[in-house]
Amino acid sequence: MNTAAFFIPAWADILAIGIGSLQGALFAAQFRDRRLDLLGVAVIGIATGFGGGILRDVLLNQLPAAMQSNWYLPTAVIAALVGMFLERIFSRLSKVITVLDALTIGLFGAIGTTKALAVGVPPVPAVFLGAVSAVGGSILRDLLLNLPIAIMQVGSLYAIAALAGTSSIVVSIAFGVNVTIAAVVGVVVTFGVRILAVLFNWSLPEQRRLEKIPTLRRFRNFRNFRPGRR
Numbered sequence: 001m002n003t004a005a006f007f008i009p010a011w012a013d014i015l016a017i018g019i020g021s022l023q024g025a026l027f028a029a030q031f032r033d034r035r036l037d038l039l040g041v042a043v044i045g046i047a048t049g050f051g052g053g054i055l056r057d058v059l060l061n062q063l064p065a066a067m068q069s070n071w072y073l074p075t076a077v078i079a080a081l082v083g084m085f086l087e088r089i090f091s092r093l094s095k096v097i098t099v100l101d102a103l104t105i106g107l108f109g110a111i112g113t114t115k116a117l118a119v120g121v122p123p124v125p126a127v128f129l130g131a132v133s134a135v136g137g138s139i140l141r142d143l144l145l146n147l148p149i150a151i152m153q154v155g156s157l158y159a160i161a162a163l164a165g166t167s168s169i170v171v172s173i174a175f176g177v178n179v180t181i182a183a184v185v186g187v188v189v190t191f192g193v194r195i196l197a198v199l200f201n202w203s204l205p206e207q208r209r210l211e212k213i214p215t216l217r218r219f220r221n222f223r224n225f226r227p228g229r230r
Contacts, residue, residue, distance in 0.1 A: 016049075020107075020108065024049060025045030027044075030097075031145065047137070048140065053066055054136070056132070103191055105138070105158060123174070126166070126170060127170050131163045164190060
């Protein structure tokens with residue numbers, strides 16, 4: 001495999017970090033009841049921007065890209081501050097955060113997948129690593145805010161959107177599509193699945209209690225049955 005073909009330009013990483021930090025700060029600034037100060041909102045924004053990339057590079061046993069340039073941290077800080085100070089404006093456009101969130105997971109998914117392929121990771125693990133990279137920032141954001149992790153909630157389809165996008169990248173490359181075009185396709189697929197899931201309330205089947213599933217309930221009753229008991 002020609003790893004040079006998978007070269008990721010620095011601007012792509014910086015763009016993903018900037019959008020991720022902006023989205024994270026916008027998201028955090030909504031929670032007035034948490035009494036977050038300016039530093040707290042900024043930290044959550046930065047963590048959202050860096051989370052996916054750092055997790056990606058740790059899994060690839062590499063020095064995180066955010067630590068290899070003077071541009072990454074200032075970009076994250078500025079984007080987080082912009083999101084924090086403009087939250088009142090953006091809050092009137094309730095769909096902005098969802099759109100930025102979908103774009104963030106698409107960008108990090110594409111970068112994570114192509115970077116994994118560049119270092120020789122096989123296609124299937126590359127899909128998984130790209131998806132993990134895509135949702136890493138949102139997981140860290142939710143943990144810092146002490147919220148239920150979004151990807152584990154009914155109706156989010158975060159992970160499904162990320163997997164759809166990263167899979168489309170690997171398939172496209174397998175059919176000889178240029179890496180850059182394949183990455184763009186991946187971002188579009190991820191963005192599309194996530195936005196459509198929000199618009200049409202798509203979700204995976206929800207976990208049901210054992211008592212609500214007749215077959216399992218009968219099995220449990222049979223397991224607890226003792227001869228002579230009525």
